[in-house]
Amino acid sequence: MSPLRMGSATIKGVSAESLTAASTSLKAAVDTGGSELPAKSVAKATSIVTKVGERTSLVGGHTVVALAGATGSGKSSLFNQLVGTDVATVGARRPTTSTPTAGVWGDEPAGPLLDWLGVATRHHVTGDKLHGDKGHESDKGKGGRGGASTVGSLDGLVLLDLPDFDSRETSNRVEAERVLELVDVFVWVTDPQKYADARLHDDYVSALATHDAVTIVVLNQVDRLSDSEIEQCVADLTRLMARDGIQKATVIPTSASTGRGLDVLGQRLSNAVSGSNAARARLAADVRQSAAALRPAVADSEPAIKAKGEGELVDALARAAGVPIVVRAVERDYSMQAVSHTGWPMTRWVQKLRPKPLRRLRLDAGRGDISVTQADVRSVLGRSSLPPPTPAARAAVDLATRRLADRAGSTLPTPWGDAVDEAATPSGHAMSDALDQAVIHTSLRSRTPVWWRVVGIVQILLALAVLSGMLWFVVLWVLGWLQFPSIETPMWGPLPWPFVLLFGGVVAGLLLALVSRFLAGIGARRRGAVINGRLRDSISVVADERILAPVAAILERHRETRQHLDAAAKV
Structure with missing residues (x-):
């Protein structure tokens, strides 16, 4: 339910620090998400981040409220009654409003804010009270009026009368949608004939359902209905708003011609202005809505992959x-x-x-x-x-x-x-x-390997033994050929040492080479x-x-x- 209700209740406060932190987080999400996020939602989020920076940088405690509605809903008449003078053009020929008109309460300059909003037509309202009470005795006791004195201060209110969002002029529709992106509080103004209009509910109310804290619903021109018909229309409109996502919305029946309900509407506007929280509440709702739109583009968790060992x-x-x-x-x-x-x-x-x-x-x-x-x-x-x-x-x-x-x-x-x-x-x-x-x-x-060196030394020694045996045999052969006296050859058992050195060295060397080759095969596999x-x-x-x-x-x-x-x- 919207906190914009009767009494002293005001919009739930959103601190500047939390809003800035949320906007920074949204920007960081867009930056880190990159091309993996949907381009349309990214563009929307980027514009919201920009808007948060621009809106919060504006000095002053103004609250911008927009009267938005379809052709013939009586927005301009309602606007004129609230500001106390005929500022907005009212007539039978449609469309009558092509550019926004602003009514400003309070002495604090609103020029920079209105320049940012792009609103050129401006009217300064004297005093800080509502000027919309016509004092019709027929409305007394019906809860539809209570006099300007029952409404709290409106100091700081900037009320806008927007072009019709269903205007046959494309430029009017575009202008209305542009300003709606920037305002702090929405006042959806409809009438008994068009309160169920699909464009109002599908294109605007549903799209901004997350902004229920800064949403006011007005059923205007109720002077054309009986009390029972008003109750029926209010109940039906409340049901439609709940379908759109704004649960337990309170619909304010008003009449610009009789002044009925203007004091109730004025109190809602006073609640919105009080504390200057509406701007941050609207921006916070924008950030939440944008984050919600981007959230389906990421999963709830990430799978774990090994840093190594795949x-x-x-x-x-x-x-x-x-x-x-x-x-x-x-x-x-x-x-x-x-x-x-x-x-x-x-x-x-x-x-x-x-x-x-x-x-x-x-x-x-x-x-x-x-x-x-x-x-x-x-x-x-x-x-x-x-x-x-x-x-x-x-x-x-x-x-x-x-x-x-x-x-x-x-x-x-x-x-x-x-x-x-x-x-x-x-x-x-x-x-x-x-x-x-x-x-x-x-x-x-x-x-x-060390064993290579050891075996290599042994092989060299065996090779020297073979050479020694060969030289020994050569010496013995030369001595015999020269018929020199024979030299007694030492024996190792039944075998002469030259034979042992020659053939023993060859056999031992070959066997050691074979064993080394086998060991080398094992070492090669280990290497x-x-x-x-x-x-x-x-x-x-x-x-x-x-x-x-x-x-x-x-x-x-x-x-x-x-x-x-x-x-x-x-x-």
Whole structure:
């Protein structure tokens, strides 16, 4: 029920601080919501924020009340009775009002306010009381009049007579709607013939149902009806107002010709003026209405996505980045390096003839390095020689990003869901470059295992033993060929030491090489697992920066927009 009622009650106070905070929240919601909010509602909200700033910046305690109604409702006659003189044009020819007319009570200058309202025709009302009591004795005792003395002070009231909102002149309708956007209190003036007019109820009252605190309903020209007909029309109009959203509205029956009800209307206007709260109440209702119009464009909550650990996404990106190829190359490179350190020294040189797996991919940082050098990166212009992702790998990435977008945006309104989907689908070329750089800048090597060095030393000792045995046999053969006296050859059991050194060194070296190759296979798989983890960590960083972070940013904007709208609606 509207608080604009008889007695000392005034409009519920809205502090300037709370109104400013709500307006700021509405503006913040528009800013954070961006293109995901409906453009029409955003434009309306922006205009309301502007209006709040302009209206609150005007100095003075005026309250702007508009008499609005259809053609023939008697607005102008009612206006003239309230101001006490024929300011507005009244006549049988319609439309008679093409521009707003203002009546101003009080000595405080209202020029800046009327300039802002765009009202040129102005009349200053002397005194601070109502001038509309004709003193008809027939109305006494009916609650329809009580004299000007029963009405409180109207000091600060700015009363406007608007053009007909159903005028056949388009410019008149546009002007009426323009001013209605700016006023503080609405007085809907209708008559017994048009009180059920669809344009009044559907286009105006229903659209401003949230402004019931600053709404007054007047049934004018009741002098044409009997008391029973007045009661019937008032009851019907009250029902229509309730249907429009203004519950328990009080309808004031008035007559400009007899003065009936003008004291009641005057008291309502006095209540509106008292405390100078109507302007902030109207603006607060505008902010609430705008926030309510924007609220369906955001959901009640946001889904949670992991900052890291999107397994399916990382798997797909790793496959597209060629991580399995790199891991296999690391394992082969480890095996080759192990053979070059632990293999049979006489055949170890063969490894140098075989192409290096990592070097073929332009990922070789040099033996024993911990990470790729900048010189290597510059030498290949920051690119590896990894093959491009296969169609299956690209399809896996598309599927993973689509599923991520579905999880993040399925519960959001369509524009937000589309924004999430777009954020989760970065440019293919940029993503390929980022993945390639992630692979290049990931360390693919570790320090040489200690057992390689130990086995390598043992292999060198065995090789020296073989050489010693061979030299021993050569010396013995030369001595025999020269028929020198034979030298007694020491024995190790039944076997001569040259034989033991030669063949024993060869057999032991080959066996040690085979065992080392087996151990190298185990080490290669372990190294591959370590490098796979490093690469996946690097890929996870790319996924966070290129996909998850943009999606999270959309969800954060959605959360902020929702919170700002909820804050604006509480004014």
